[in-house]
Ligand SMILES: NC(=O)C1=CN([C@@H]2O[C@H](COP(=O)(O)OP(=O)(O)OC[C@H]3O[C@@H](n4cnc5c(N)ncnc54)[C@H](O)[C@@H]3O)[C@@H](O)[C@H]2O)C=CC1
């Protein structure tokens with residue numbers, strides 16, 4: 067019989083489902099070394115946000131078939147390591163949406179009326195009616211950063227409380243924002259005008275320390291910040307300094323850069339600060355929802371059935387998956403790449419399936435391409451099940467064409483994305499043992515395998531330009547793993563595709579564009 071390890075607190079409803087098909091061990095508070103020691107006995111691991119599933123633990127999980135995250139964020143799981151091992155990672159993208167939204171709303175009102183401190187005061191025996199004069203949210207401006215599942219519910223409720231709604235979300239259309247009652251604005255304007263700023267975005271390289279000393283200085287001195295999304299989006303040292311200097315009116319945090327929260331200036335601040343221990347999803351209802359959602363997926367996978375909310379491996383039957391998996395990985399890689407090249411919000415995605423890909427089994431490839439395209443916006447919240455729905459909700463028009471004629475490769479996939487910042491295209495194929503190769507970028511022929519960190523330049527094909535770029539990167543200690551030039555005619559325009567060992571340090575892109583002959587440059591992380 068299969069064995070399942072539950073290493074975080076999971077509602078009994080989930081345990082009961084797992085017990086139908088497996089022996090279930092609930093072991094909470096395991097240290098990493100303890101988890102490494104026992105994980106090899108288990109076919110499945112069920113977690114929330116406390117257990118950190120590192121590459122080391124995944125490699126020790128020699129029998130693991132599935133990791134189930136009873137919640138949204140899988141940033142505590144080394145998903146690429148799981149994918150390399152063929153371990154499916156599933157989550158519950160919507161099970162705790164209402165809970166998290168209501169926690170953010172509760173924080174807004176608790177901050178406004180100093181409820182935690184007033185409560186503590188009365189419980190200490192005081193009757194102090196002067197120290198807790200609050201503020202109304204009515205007719206105040208709420209700035210919603212991230213208008214996804216949770217942000218849009220917060221906006222809907224705040225609107226009923228008479229708040230004016232501003233939103234910033236580079237991947238949402240103006241129409242969609244207006245449907246949600248929000249005026250879509252640039253982030254700086256939101257910071258300048260909002261009385262309350264509530265964060266509902268994933269933690270990504272772009273959103274890390276989005277709230278910092280510089281952005282805090284743009285806000286009203288009376289502004290209040292709420293973070294029920296992810297620790298790290300706010301620079302907590304800068305926030306504490308701004309609060310102590312009276313540059314910010316208040317903050318309510320449910321998530322922290324390091325959890326459990328260690329030593330922090332935030333603890334010493336008064337009624338203008340509310341701190342909760344990552345309770346956004348901690349309602350009875352949400353915990354039943356996510357436990358059942360994920361336990362059912364673990365049960366299905368252990369029974370050899372596909373999972374419905376896999377974040378890394380599509381929920382297809384084993385045979386179909388075996389046949390399509392390499393092409394789906396190609397499609398997802400190309401979707402991720404073209405999404406980053408296009409930048410901003412994509413409005414149209416043209417997908418051309420060529421040669422052996424032009425079959426009636428194209429739908430999983432289209433879904434995989436959309437999942438890759440939406441990854442920058444939604445991270446682990448987008449999966450093979452909801453990618454098409456999310457694309458539709460975001461107003462992305464998908465145009466699919468098939469051409470069974472075979473050209474340079476047996477089967478190629480061409481994606482063209484038109485977004486608010488322009489149009490870009492990529493083509494790819496599988497070579498040899500089904501190795502992914504990029505074969506064209508923006509109409510320029512190349513033939514390179516994708517790597518995690520890549521740099522693309524559009525430049526004039528002229529002597530010395532490769533050397534200048536190489537020297538510039540070298541001066542910033544950027545190591546080039548490979549480089550290739552694609553051009554259509556000699557001395558015309560050309561594209562350079564470089565694989566680099568590490569992410570491009572901040573600010574270098576601007577230096578690259580200053581190199582004579584270089585027209586544009588893009589850095590991507592795949
Ligand atoms: N505190 C807690 O216990 C909980 C926290 N969460 C966290 O809340 C966050 C939001 O969750 P959902 O609404 O379900 O996710 P979602 O994926 O539905 O929404 C995220 C939104 O952020 C937008 N976005 C992505 N990058 C952005 C950027 N740089 N600037 C502005 N917008 C950006 C996306 O376009 C998307 O609309 C996630 O990080 C999730 O992990 C979710 C549940 C409970």
Ligand SMILES: O=C(O)C(=O)COP(=O)(O)O
Pocket residue numbers: 114115116136137138139140162344345346347348
């Ligand atoms: O679902 C999420 O992203 C959460 O942050 C919820 O975390 P938890 O399951 O309550 O540890």
